[in-house]
Amino acid sequence: MEKSVINFLKEIVIEAGKIIKENFNKSNTVHYKGKIDLVTEIDIKVEEFIKKRLETIEGDFNIVAEESFDGNLPDDKVILLDPIDGTTNFVHGFPFVAISLALIDKDYECGIVYNPILDEIFTAESGKGAYLNGERIFVSKTDNLEKSLIATGFPYSSVVENIDKLLKLLSNVLKNTRGIRRAGSAALDLCYVAKGVFDGYYESNLKPWDVAAGKIVVKEAGGEVLNIEGESYTFSDKFIIATNKFITKDLLRLLNGV
Numbered sequence: 196m197e198k199s200v201i202n203f204l205k206e207i208v209i210e211a212g213k214i215i216k217e218n219f220n221k222s223n224t225v226h227y228k229g230k231i232d233l234v235t236e237i238d239i240k241v242e243e244f245i246k247k248r249l250e251t252i253e254g255d256f257n258i259v260a261e262e263s264f265d266g267n268l269p270d271d272k273v274i275l276l277d278p279i280d281g282t283t284n285f286v287h288g289f290p291f292v293a294i295s296l297a298l299i300d301k302d303y304e305c306g307i308v309y310n311p312i313l314d315e316i317f318t319a320e321s322g323k324g325a326y327l328n329g330e331r332i333f334v335s336k337t338d339n340l341e342k343s344l345i346a347t348g349f350p351y352s353s354v355v356e357n358i359d360k361l362l363k364l365l366s367n368v369l370k371n372t373r374g375i376r377r378a379g380s381a382a383l384d385l386c387y388v389a390k391g392v393f394d395g396y397y398e399s400n401l402k403p404w405d406v407a408a409g410k411i412v413v414k415e416a417g418g419e420v421l422n423i424e425g426e427s428y429t430f431s432d433k434f435i436i437a438t439n440k441f442i443t444k445d446l447l448r449l450l451n452g453v
């Protein structure tokens with residue numbers, strides 16, 4: 196039987212994960228895209244490895260990958276790749292790093308987020324549910340913001356337009372929830388919403404490859420991914436919010452109350 200698209204992509208990602216694992220906690224050459232915006236030789240190596248392997252995929256797909264992005268983002272027939280989501284974590288040996296790969300083809304989409312250090316692979320296909328290491332996962336059932344654990348992330352300092360606003364948001368969320376986590380990988384933050392570890396997540400200024408796969412995983416686990424207006428999130432939105440659906444109204448109110 197012919198291999199399914201998702202299984203083909205999974206094999207590639209697992210193979211590429213070995214490159215990350217072998218080089219984790221080693222001193223890798225770091226280059227600077229901005230003052231604190233890092234890229235290592237391993238980001239490049241993983242990206243090149245995956246792109247090479249994708250050459251054999253059937254269909255005319257555009258590959259959009261972080262380290263070779265040319266500014267062109269087609270909205271269909273596209274594969275979005277973040278070779279290491281959590282490069283700062285990778286450089287510092289914090290084991291929250293992942294390869295994020297999503298494929299969007301008309302009515303079909305699938306997403307894979309693989310953390311080779313913790314050996315966790317999140318997968319989802321449209322209409323077929325979300326999985327962690329092959330086991331079905333679901334968002335949490337928490338409907339009370341005060342009992343919710345919320346994840347977030349901070350944009351690189353160069354793109355923080357309004358630090359007061361960012362701090363006000365943090366303070367609002369901190370005062371009204373059980374706590375906040377900033378783990379350093381947007382793709383995994385989304386998958387942990389899908390797994391029911393986090394009840395909600397918000398961040399701004401992300402790129403399509405950060406969130407493309409995680410968004411599919413959240414939706415297939417029963418959650419929702421929205422913009423700050425509460426509409427379905429698109430890659431051109433500045434703000435992304437993911438929830439288990441039950442805390443959406445309250446979290447949106449909190450994030451808009453600034």
Ligand code: IPD
Nearest residue numbers: 279280281282348349379380381
């Ligand atoms: C970053 C991570 C981080 C988020 C940053 C992203 P990178 O991606 O997803 O959690 O807060 O904004 O840029 O650069 O490590 O691939």
Ligand code: CA
Nearest residue numbers: 232233261282
């Ligand atoms: Ca980066």
Ligand code: CA
Nearest residue numbers: 277280281405
């Ligand atoms: Ca990223």
Ligand code: CA
Nearest residue numbers: 261277279280
């Ligand atoms: Ca990256």
